[in-house]
Amino acid sequence: MYTQAIDTDPTLRTSAASDDGAAEDAFLARIADDEKIEPQDWMPEAYRKTLVRQISQHAHSEVVGMLPEGGWITRAPSLKRKEILLAKVQDEGGHGLYLYAAAETLGVSREQLIDALHSGKAKYSSIFNYETKTWADIGTIGWLVDGAAIMNQVPLCRCSYGPYARAMIRICKEESFHQRQGFDIVRALCEGTPEQKAMAQESLNRWWWPTLMMFGPHDSDSTHTGQASAYGIKRISNDELRQKFVDVTVAQAEFLGLSIPDPALRWNPARGHYDFGKIDWDEFWRVVNGQGPCNEARMNDRISAFEEGRWVRDAASAHAAKHAARAVARAGALEAA
Amino acid sequence: MSALPSQSLLLIADSCLVWGHRLSEWCGHGPQLEEDIALTNTALDVIGQARLLYQLYSSRAGNGLTEDKLAYFRGPDAFQNVAIAAVENGDYAQTVLRSLILSAWFVPLWRALAVGRDPELAAIAVEAEKAARVQRRHASDWTIRFGDGTAESRRRIEHAISTLAPWVPALLATEIDGTDRAHRENEWRAFVAEVMAEATLAAFPVNANGDHHAFEANAKQALSALLHEMQSLAREHPEAVW
Numbered sequence: 001m002y003t004q005a006i007d008t009d010p011t012l013r014t015s016a017a018s019d020d021g022a023a024e025d026a027f028l029a030r031i032a033d034d035e036k037i038e039p040q041d042w043m044p045e046a047y048r049k050t051l052v053r054q055i056s057q058h059a060h061s062e063v064v065g066m067l068p069e070g071g072w073i074t075r076a077p078s079l080k081r082k083e084i085l086l087a088k089v090q091d092e093g094g095h096g097l098y099l100y101a102a103a104e105t106l107g108v109s110r111e112q113l114i115d116a117l118h119s120g121k122a123k124y125s126s127i128f129n130y131e132t133k134t135w136a137d138i139g140t141i142g143w144l145v146d147g148a149a150i151m152n153q154v155p156l157c158r159c160s161y162g163p164y165a166r167a168m169i170r171i172c173k174e175e176s177f178h179q180r181q182g183f184d185i186v187r188a189l190c191e192g193t194p195e196q197k198a199m200a201q202e203s204l205n206r207w208w209w210p211t212l213m214m215f216g217p218h219d220s221d222s223t224h225t226g227q228a229s230a231y232g233i234k235r236i237s238n239d240e241l242r243q244k245f246v247d248v249t250v251a252q253a254e255f256l257g258l259s260i261p262d263p264a265l266r267w268n269p270a271r272g273h274y275d276f277g278k279i280d281w282d283e284f285w286r287v288v289n290g291q292g293p294c295n296e297a298r299m300n301d302r303i304s305a306f307e308e309g310r311w312v313r314d315a316a317s318a319h320a321a322k323h324a325a326r327a328v329a330r331a332g333a334l335e336a337a
Numbered sequence: 338m339s340a341l342p343s344q345s346l347l348l349i350a351d352s353c354l355v356w357g358h359r360l361s362e363w364c365g366h367g368p369q370l371e372e373d374i375a376l377t378n379t380a381l382d383v384i385g386q387a388r389l390l391y392q393l394y395s396s397r398a399g400n401g402l403t404e405d406k407l408a409y410f411r412g413p414d415a416f417q418n419v420a421i422a423a424v425e426n427g428d429y430a431q432t433v434l435r436s437l438i439l440s441a442w443f444v445p446l447w448r449a450l451a452v453g454r455d456p457e458l459a460a461i462a463v464e465a466e467k468a469a470r471v472q473r474r475h476a477s478d479w480t481i482r483f484g485d486g487t488a489e490s491r492r493r494i495e496h497a498i499s500t501l502a503p504w505v506p507a508l509l510a511t512e513i514d515g516t517d518r519a520h521r522e523n524e525w526r527a528f529v530a531e532v533m534a535e536a537t538l539a540a541f542p543v544n545a546n547g548d549h550h551a552f553e554a555n556a557k558q559a560l561s562a563l564l565h566e567m568q569s570l571a572r573e574h575p576e577a578v579w
Contacts, residue, residue, distance in 0.1 A: 045513030063370065074358060077571040078405050079388050082361075083381060089364050090377040097370050114443035135570055135579075185579075266386045269469050301366065309368025311493070312429050322485060 031232040036162035038106035047231050051161050052106050052234065053122075054112045056257040059099035060124035062092045064117075064298050069141060075136060084181050085138060091174045098171065102163040118303050126284070127214050130291030136189055136196075136203035142182010144204075144211040147249065150175050151241045152215065162234030183252065190256045197257075204253070205261045212276075213284040215242040246274050341455045343394055344417065345514045347407075349446070350390035351418035354408060356439055357384035358563055359426055368429055375475055379436065382468040390462045413561045419511055420444065420556035421504035423563055430483050430493035434501055442508055443469040445524040449516035450565035477532045479578035485534025494538065502542045503552050509543065 023042050030037065037043055071091050076082035100110045116122035127145055132138065153175060156168040216222065216238040228234035236316040246265075253260050263275035286292065360380035368371030391404035424438065426432045447466035451459050483494035509522045529541050571577075 020483065066365035066373075073361045073364055074566050075570050077409070077574070077577070079354075079384065079391075079408055081579055083384055083388070086361055086364065086377055086381050086384070090374055090381070093365075093370055093374045093377070097374070100370075188579055192579075193574065195574060196577055305366040305368070309372075311487065311489045312368035312372070315482050315490030318490075319482040320487040 009020070016334055028230070031230075034158075034232075035160075036159050036165065038162045046227070047233075048106050050228065050233060051164065052103055052108055052113075055099050055103040055106075055164055056116070057123055057125075057333060059096045059103060059113065060097035060117045060122055061128065063100060064124045064128045066092045066096075067301050068128055068286065068294070069138055069299055072135060072138050074137075075135070076260070079223075081185070082281060084241070088142070088178050091178065095167075095171050095174070097269070098167040102161075102167045103165045108139060112335050114306065118231065118299070118306065120299075123288065125185070125214065126287040126292060127210055129287050129295045130207070130210055131293050133206075134199050134203055136186070136199040137207070139185030139189060139200065140203040140207045141183050142178050142180075143186050143252070144207050145184075146175055146178040146182055148214045148245050150179055150209050151245050155235035156233075158235060165230060186256060186258075190258065201258055204258050208261050209279065209283075210287075212246070212279055213281075215239075215245070215289075217281065217284075243273050246276050250274055339395060341450070341453070341458050342514050343397065346390055346394045346458070348417040348511070348513070350387045350394065350407070351416045351439075352389035352422045352439075353383040353390070355379075355416070355418045355560065355563060356422040356435075357387060357566055359422070359424075359435075362426055363432065376432070379468075379472050379475070382465075384474065385514075386461065386465050386468075389414060390458075393457055393461070394503050405571065408520070409568045410575075413557060413564055416560060416564070417559070418509050420553065420560075421501065421508055421562040423556055424501065424504065425559055426492060427497065427500065429479075430490070431497040431500060433479040433483070434494065434497040437480050437529065438501060438505060438508065439446070440469050440473035440476055441525050441528045442521070444473055444528075445521040446513060446516060449521065450513075453515045455515065473528070480532050480538075481536040484533070484538040491538075494536070498538070499543065502544075503541050504556070505541075507549075 012262075020042075027037070027041075027043060027047075037047075068090050069085060069092075073082060073085050073089065076085050100113060104110060105115060109157075117124065119327065132141070150172060153168055153172050157165055157172055159165045159168070187201050189196040219237045219239045222238055250260060250265065262277045264275065266275055268275045287295070290296075301325055359381045360376050360383070363376045364373065364380070367376055369577065387408070388404050391407045395402040395404060395407065419439075419442075421435060426435075444466060449461045449471055450462035451466055453459055453462070480494060483490040485491075509525060512518050526541075526543070533539065533541050569579070572579075
């Protein structure tokens with residue numbers, strides 16, 4: 001579901017140094033020609049590392065993102081909503097799976113990536129460190145968070161790495177369903193009882209600013225964007241995407257009869273865009289660095305699911321090994337006979 | 338047309354919903370991503386079947402009932418589900434074993450209903466049987482892996498068997514109009530016996546020993562807690578449309 005702008009880790013703000021200048025020139029020329037890079041192709045180490053980091057961060061975000069919404073499946077207020085939410089959260093697990101598979105084409109294993117998540121070395125989208133306090137949050141997440149994710153992700157369908165670009169095509173189609181179902185939940189609330197409408201407004205008030213933060217730091221503070229652009233991984237800047245999101249969403253909020261919690265929000269005819277207030281980047285960095293409302297709970301949930309599932313995975317491996325050994329023994333016996 | 342009596346419809350629908358609820362509790366917490374997705378799939382299958390059956394029941398009752406009124410505004414005393422569907426998940430072995438027990442019960446039930454005298458129900462049953470076969474295969478595969486896997490997995494599946502076995506006699510004794518109960522029970526026994534053998538486990542202990550009142554009380558308590566959670570938001574806003 002959710003990518004967060006990739007340039008939040010200063011360790012990756014390094015150049016793509018390579019000993020093989022000619023190979024790198026040829027590689028960059030292919031990118032400039034909009035050719036896809038495939039797993040068996042030569043690639044600079046910095047390109048591989050950037051992709052591993054971005055794809056795995058995206059995969060982790062999908063899997064951790066199952067938690068805030070998953071907690072409402074058992075309490076969904078109608079059977080139709082329950083089924084839709086189940087299908088949505090299941091999609092997120094599926095997205096995690098495609099993305100781990102795409103990352104594995106770059107020479108890392110799913111186990112290594114999960115280990116990096118659990119040790120705190122790898123990040124995931126910080127939006128999932130916020131609480132889902134009400135049912136309206138399920139609608140708001142679909143409408144705003146998935147809406148922001150789509151803005152981030154559609155350009156990735158054209159990214160230079162083939163396995164990632166192809167995974168993103170399918171993911172974006174499903175995200176579009178997720179966004180629509182979220183909007184539909186909020187629409188139903190806004191057309192419902194006064195309590196339901198108030199629930200929708202209160203949820204928007206909490207999620208609006210964290211959603212704007214999902215696009216990452218301002219372009220002026222984002223030194224990694226240049227390299228990701230040169231590699232054909234990042235196609236549109238953080239601020240451009242954020243502006244596009246605000247412009248689209250204001251009209252949707254007006255349609256719903258909801259107020260966006262930003263007194264500075266107003267149409268700027270000279271720019272042809274909405275102006276909006278200042279983002280609290282201190283909050284963003286606090287949550288990215290582990291001090292959000294649910295960082296600890298999310299990691300505890302993931303780690304305990306993984307650890308409590310270890311015996312299940314071990315049993316599957318042990319059984320597969322026994323099964324294979326018996327097949328070999330049977331084949332040997334047949335041959336001897 | 339000869340419609341299945343409404344009590345039988347409710348029994349099947351409630352069993353599907355309650356089981357689906359239990360499976361959905363795993364969403365995001367499965368032992369690996371593939372299993373998370375598989376369990377969600379089963380939950381979607383059975384909750385979908387519950388919805389179709391509630392809709393059929395409501396259309397026949399014709400007194401303003403809806404699927405959501407049936408699911409959200411009846412208390413535990415009105416639910417007709419087979420008791421084992423409401424038992425808490427326990428660990429993954431217990432979850433898988435319950436899926437084996439229930440899917441092996443549902444396959445012959447849906448098959449009988451698919452060729453039964455109630456054409457509207459038969460249309461639902463044709464698709465439901467296909468889904469139940471997939472669930473049964475999935476649950477069998479894992480039961481076999483656990484029985485014939487590691488010492489730990491074997492210990493856990495044996496514990497799951499001893500925990501869930503007391504609910505099985507009542508399940509197998511459940512009459513559903515228009516189906517041959519004894520025939521369904523025989524198919525269940527034959528299938529489960531085959532899985533137990535391949536899993537290198539002892540024969541499944543189907544017997545009516547134990548304190549049935551205690552089991553029933555436990556099942557009712559588990560169902561009450563489940564419904565309390567499931568119905569909480571809907572009951573907080575009884576006039577709301579979602």
